[in-house]
Amino acid sequence: MSINDKTLGIKNLKEEKFVIFTIEKRNYGLDIKNVNQVLGYMDIEKFPDLPDIPDYFEGVLNFENKVLPVIDIRKKFTNNLNQEKKGSYIIASQINNKKVGIIVDSITEVLCLTKNDIKPANDVNSIFDNKSIKGVSDKNNEINILIDIEKVLNEKDYKLIDKFN
Numbered sequence: 695m696s697i698n699d700k701t702l703g704i705k706n707l708k709e710e711k712f713v714i715f716t717i718e719k720r721n722y723g724l725d726i727k728n729v730n731q732v733l734g735y736m737d738i739e740k741f742p743d744l745p746d747i748p749d750y751f752e753g754v755l756n757f758e759n760k761v762l763p764v765i766d767i768r769k770k771f772t773n774n775l776n777q778e779k780k781g782s783y784i785i786a787s788q789i790n791n792k793k794v795g796i797i798v799d800s801i802t803e804v805l806c807l808t809k810n811d812i813k814p815a816n817d818v819n820s821i822f823d824n825k826s827i828k829g830v831s832d833k834n835n836e837i838n839i840l841i842d843i844e845k846v847l848n849e850k851d852y853k854l855i856d857k858f859n
Contacts, residue, residue, distance in 0.1 A: 709806045712831075713785065714838055715798040717768050722798075723805060723831070723840040730786040730793070732801055733757075738764050751854060752797060757786055763858045764795035765851070789843055790852065792859045796843070805838065807831050812840060 712723030713732070738753040750769035754761050764784060784795045815827035828840040847855075 709808055710812075712805050712807060712838070712840055714802045714805050714836075715783070715785065716800045716802060717798055718772055719799075721802065721836055721838045723838045724785065724787070724796075724843055725828075725840075726804065728787050728789060728843050730788055733784040733786060733795075735782045735784060735797070747854065748850070751851075754858060755784075755795065757793070757795065760793065761858045762786065762793055762795045763855050764797060765847075766797040767846070768797065768799065770846075787843065789847065789855075792852070792855045794847075794855050805831070805833060807833060807840075815839075 711726040713726055713729050714721055714723050716722070736755055738755050740753040741747050741751055748770075750766050752764045752766045752769075754763050756762070782797050782799055783801050784797055785801075787794050787796055811831050811833050812829035813831070815829050826842055826845040828842050831838045831840060
C-alpha cells in the first residue's frame, strides 16, 4: 500500500488567492485569477448621460494602450452616486475573457485561503445577491465576502463591455 495524502487523512488543502478590497467599510474578495493589475485611481473619460448606459458605468481609460471600460461597483450595489473617488483604486480585471476596470474603495491584502477557510454563503446579508457569492471567510478575524465577479455582472453589462473589447 502506498502512502499518500488520502491514507494519511490529509484533506486537499490547495490554496486559492483572493484580492481583498472594501466597499462601504465591508471586506470583499475577488479571485486573483480575475485580477490583472491594481491601479491607483486615474482620470476616467466619462460616458455621456445616455438612457442605455447604467449609472455605474463610469467611463473608459487607456490601459496598456487599449480602451478599458470602468465600472464603479459601489454604485452598482449601493446606489451611492455621490461617493468621493479620491483615494479609490481600480482593479484591472479579466472577466469572461473581457477586460474591465472595477472601482473599489480600498485594497487591503491578498489573502490565501484553503477550502476549509471558506464557508458557504448562506444568508449573507450583502449588497450582492447570494448567487454572486462564492463563500465567506473569517480568516484573521475579518469577515471577507468572496464574490464571483462573473455572476455580479449581468447580460446587459457584458454587452456594453463587449463594445470596448
